[in-house]
Amino acid sequence: MLPLSSTGPGGTSLLTALFTSTSAVCVTGLVVVDTSTHWSAFGEGVILVLIQLGGLGIMTFASLLGLLVWRRLGLRSRLTAAAETKAVGLGDVRSVVRGVVITSLVFEAITAALLAARFALGYDEPWDRAAYLGLFHAVSAFNNAGFALWSDSLTPFVTDPYICLPVAFAVIAGGLGFPVWLELHKHVRQPRRWSMHTQMTLAATAGLLVAGAVFVTANEWSNPGTLGALDPPGRLLAGFFHGVMPRTAGFNSVDYGAMRDGTLLATEILMFIGGGSAGTAGGIKVTTFVLLFLVIWAEVRGDRDVEAFERRIGDRTIRQALTIALLGVAAVVASTLVLLEVSEQTTEAVLFEAVSAFATVGLSTGITADLPASGQLVLTALMFLGRLGPITLVSALALRERPTLHRLPEGRPIIG
Amino acid sequence: MLPLSSTGPGGTSLLTALFTSTSAVCVTGLVVVDTSTHWSAFGEGVILVLIQLGGLGIMTFASLLGLLVWRRLGLRSRLTAAAETKAVGLGDVRSVVRGVVITSLVFEAITAALLAARFALGYDEPWDRAAYLGLFHAVSAFNNAGFALWSDSLTPFVTDPYICLPVAFAVIAGGLGFPVWLELHKHVRQPRRWSMHTQMTLAATAGLLVAGAVFVTANEWSNPGTLGALDPPGRLLAGFFHGVMPRTAGFNSVDYGAMRDGTLLATEILMFIGGGSAGTAGGIKVTTFVLLFLVIWAEVRGDRDVEAFERRIGDRTIRQALTIALLGVAAVVASTLVLLEVSEQTTEAVLFEAVSAFATVGLSTGITADLPASGQLVLTALMFLGRLGPITLVSALALRERPTLHRLPEGRPIIG
Numbered sequence: 001m002l003p004l005s006s007t008g009p010g011g012t013s014l015l016t017a018l019f020t021s022t023s024a025v026c027v028t029g030l031v032v033v034d035t036s037t038h039w040s041a042f043g044e045g046v047i048l049v050l051i052q053l054g055g056l057g058i059m060t061f062a063s064l065l066g067l068l069v070w071r072r073l074g075l076r077s078r079l080t081a082a083a084e085t086k087a088v089g090l091g092d093v094r095s096v097v098r099g100v101v102i103t104s105l106v107f108e109a110i111t112a113a114l115l116a117a118r119f120a121l122g123y124d125e126p127w128d129r130a131a132y133l134g135l136f137h138a139v140s141a142f143n144n145a146g147f148a149l150w151s152d153s154l155t156p157f158v159t160d161p162y163i164c165l166p167v168a169f170a171v172i173a174g175g176l177g178f179p180v181w182l183e184l185h186k187h188v189r190q191p192r193r194w195s196m197h198t199q200m201t202l203a204a205t206a207g208l209l210v211a212g213a214v215f216v217t218a219n220e221w222s223n224p225g226t227l228g229a230l231d232p233p234g235r236l237l238a239g240f241f242h243g244v245m246p247r248t249a250g251f252n253s254v255d256y257g258a259m260r261d262g263t264l265l266a267t268e269i270l271m272f273i274g275g276g277s278a279g280t281a282g283g284i285k286v287t288t289f290v291l292l293f294l295v296i297w298a299e300v301r302g303d304r305d306v307e308a309f310e311r312r313i314g315d316r317t318i319r320q321a322l323t324i325a326l327l328g329v330a331a332v333v334a335s336t337l338v339l340l341e342v343s344e345q346t347t348e349a350v351l352f353e354a355v356s357a358f359a360t361v362g363l364s365t366g367i368t369a370d371l372p373a374s375g376q377l378v379l380t381a382l383m384f385l386g387r388l389g390p391i392t393l394v395s396a397l398a399l400r401e402r403p404t405l406h407r408l409p410e411g412r413p414i415i416g
Numbered sequence: 417m418l419p420l421s422s423t424g425p426g427g428t429s430l431l432t433a434l435f436t437s438t439s440a441v442c443v444t445g446l447v448v449v450d451t452s453t454h455w456s457a458f459g460e461g462v463i464l465v466l467i468q469l470g471g472l473g474i475m476t477f478a479s480l481l482g483l484l485v486w487r488r489l490g491l492r493s494r495l496t497a498a499a500e501t502k503a504v505g506l507g508d509v510r511s512v513v514r515g516v517v518i519t520s521l522v523f524e525a526i527t528a529a530l531l532a533a534r535f536a537l538g539y540d541e542p543w544d545r546a547a548y549l550g551l552f553h554a555v556s557a558f559n560n561a562g563f564a565l566w567s568d569s570l571t572p573f574v575t576d577p578y579i580c581l582p583v584a585f586a587v588i589a590g591g592l593g594f595p596v597w598l599e600l601h602k603h604v605r606q607p608r609r610w611s612m613h614t615q616m617t618l619a620a621t622a623g624l625l626v627a628g629a630v631f632v633t634a635n636e637w638s639n640p641g642t643l644g645a646l647d648p649p650g651r652l653l654a655g656f657f658h659g660v661m662p663r664t665a666g667f668n669s670v671d672y673g674a675m676r677d678g679t680l681l682a683t684e685i686l687m688f689i690g691g692g693s694a695g696t697a698g699g700i701k702v703t704t705f706v707l708l709f710l711v712i713w714a715e716v717r718g719d720r721d722v723e724a725f726e727r728r729i730g731d732r733t734i735r736q737a738l739t740i741a742l743l744g745v746a747a748v749v750a751s752t753l754v755l756l757e758v759s760e761q762t763t764e765a766v767l768f769e770a771v772s773a774f775a776t777v778g779l780s781t782g783i784t785a786d787l788p789a790s791g792q793l794v795l796t797a798l799m800f801l802g803r804l805g806p807i808t809l810v811s812a813l814a815l816r817e818r819p820t821l822h823r824l825p826e827g828r829p830i831i832g
């Protein structure tokens with residue numbers, strides 16, 4: 001980033017610029033300098049553009065890859081109305097880009113309007129400043145980026161539903177993913193025509209939102225450092241907010257450093273699972289998680305096939321889900337080991353940071369800026385890997401599916 | 417346990433007796449009271465008998481279940497020479513019990529003799545006391561129980577290879593599992609005739625031992641609280657010892673409370689993986705771990721089939737391995753959440769304790785006795801679950817395999 005991006009006289013180190021740019025373009029939201037004080041208006045603008053480009057880019061890229069996989073496998077695509085071919089042409093790209101841009105702008109505009117009105121009317125901000133704040137946080141929310149223009153994220157608004165609810169709404173909308181919105185747009189009144197992907201994403205998102213909100217609310221209810229300091233309606237709002245944010249927006253309205261250990265562990269699980277495919281959320285994605293869950297269910301029932309929503313899930317799809325999840329675990333564990341070597345932080349804090357970076361969440365117990373340069377580089381790499389890894393890996397795996405000419409006899413090791 | 421089991425005037429609480437009995441019979445080795453000072457000679461004898469019965473029982477039970485599964489599925493069984501039928505008869509039971517008992521006694525006798533000689537000659541113990549010490553620790557080692565008659569486990573012998581190496585040898589032998597020993601006994605000079613199970617177990621055990629020993633040695637080399645206090649040969653011995661012990665014996669010769677965080681994390685991974693099937697080790701078993709690894713390898717290569725050792729692995733076997741591993745993760749995470757709620761310990765210490773109990777390892781950072789009664793009950797349940805869960809679950813899953821009459825059309829959600 002250019003020197004004029006920062007406010008102070010010292011400028012910005014190359015590492016800080018690299019870390020912040022990666023965090024913005026990967027819509028993660030981890031920061032090593034305070035966004036509100038370190039960057040000039042120009043620097044904030046650069047971050048905003050990077051977030052928007054990062055969000056649009058990932059949605060377009062993932063949607064096109066999904067389309068390519070579906071085409072190649074001869075499955076009916078619902079992403080475009082084009083005739084079925086095995087290639088993805090320029091027309092598809094235009095159509096997807098247009099859809100992604102329109103979807104993003106609509107949600108961001110609604111959210112920005114709601115937030116701007118509240119900043120102007122509730123906090124006496126001048127209209128131009130209120131509009132800027134509304135726009136910045138709407139883009140940051142819909143793209144699940146989690147960058148905020150206050151040093152302590154959205155903590156000043158912990159009990160204000162007119163700020164927290166629009167932000168949560170935009171976060172959830174962005175996290176569902178473009179294919180889901182496209183299908184809802186086309187067949188909103190005909191749930192029977194929704195694809196398995198849409199049904200699975202909606203059901204899993206609802207389940208994880210409820211589970212996360214209930215757990216956080218219950219576990220932090222009497223913690224004076226977090227929800228315990230609020231009145232009961234405020235506790236409910238903040239509990240809901242922090243059930244939504246790990247998936248994978250990364251705003252916070254109470255201090256994660258003061259959260260109970262159980263809440264941090266539950267948050268790590270929610271972060272790792274993440275949101276919907278081909279959206280702005282990170283993690284291994286809810287569909288991957290649900291597939292693994294369905295395998296267990298099918299095994300316990302003794303079923304030959306893994307089934308859901310009146311469809312059978314192929315063994316290759318299951319193996320791909322397993323591969324994504326295990327490589328995700330491996331990336332997080334390996335990064336945690338390296339971070340433990342290069343820093344003096346506890347396993348708890350470092351693991352939280354690694355999951356947060358991998359799932360492009362951006363929540364932190366506050367140690368990011370204290371990590372040595374090598375640690376910040378590990379997180380930078382992890383953000384890239386977490387952002388692009390699952391999407392490209394699963395597409396590569398799906399496209400490499402090929403039949404074999406001969407099969408070996410089956411062997412059966414004893415397991416368990 | 418009876419009052420005469422303990423040395424002190426206060427006797428033993430019901431919870432302590434329950435915890436210790438479970439720990440012994442599940443060959444875990446977690447303790448809430450000091451084995452060497454709390455229990456009388458009679459109490460020690462009871463613990464020794466429980467360990468031996470627990471070890472013999474689990475090996476017999478798991479071997480018979482493996483036999484039943486193989487028979488039912490029409491796979492060639494190598495556990496007995498009996499004719500192929502689909503039922504497991506009394507003859508099979510006798511044959512397996514005899515084999516398990518003989519295997520155990522041979523290894524325990526060798527180890528006990530080596531240890532007793534060292535205690536008598538190297539530490540001037542009277543011969544009867546040396547024989548008792550040798551027997552107790554040989555049984556505890558072969559059965560991967562990890563109970564020791566010194567307050568700080570085997571710390572007094574950290575640099576003595578004549579104690580550490582026989583113990584490590586017995587631990588590895590017990591952890592390979594009865595089916596492997598039976599096959600090695602029959603076809604020791606013909607590796608080509610070894611089953612896939614034996615080849616996979618031996619290869620994975622060797623790999624994990626080397627990886628564990630190298631990582632622990634390198635990571636603790638300069639830690640003054642652990643290996644750093646020793647001379648270089650002592651460091652190598654202690655590093656090797658602590659690469660072996662997480663899988664899943666649970667003796668220690670340096671203080672785990674002083675280990676670096678990275679070592680604890682690596683130890684947790686080794687503990688969770690555990691040892692061979694139908695042996696005295698715990699965890700999800702090395703074959704389960706290898707199968708998951710092979711799935712990733714096959715996916716990255718784009719192979720239709722998961723293959724190893726010139727055999728194809730069936731999709732049902734893969735799903736069963738996945739089920740065991742994920743339910744193991746779920747049990748550990750759920751227990752960790754509960755332990756965090758009921759105690760004031762850190763996530764790090766509690767997670768280590770939960771993995772140690774689930775995988776029946778018995779290593780601890782030292783918090784076991786400080787946990788409240790509810791926490792100790794959680795660990796007790798987790799030890800039982802970890803000891804019996806994987807074996808019975810995988811057998812139940814394998815025996816429930818049944819064909820379905822109709823198959824649904826395939827659906828393909830976007831993952832990753």
Ligand SMILES: [K+]
Pocket residue numbers: 027028029144145146248249250360361362
């Ligand atoms: K984020």
Ligand SMILES: [K+]
Pocket residue numbers: 443444445560561562664665666776777778
């Ligand atoms: K043990």
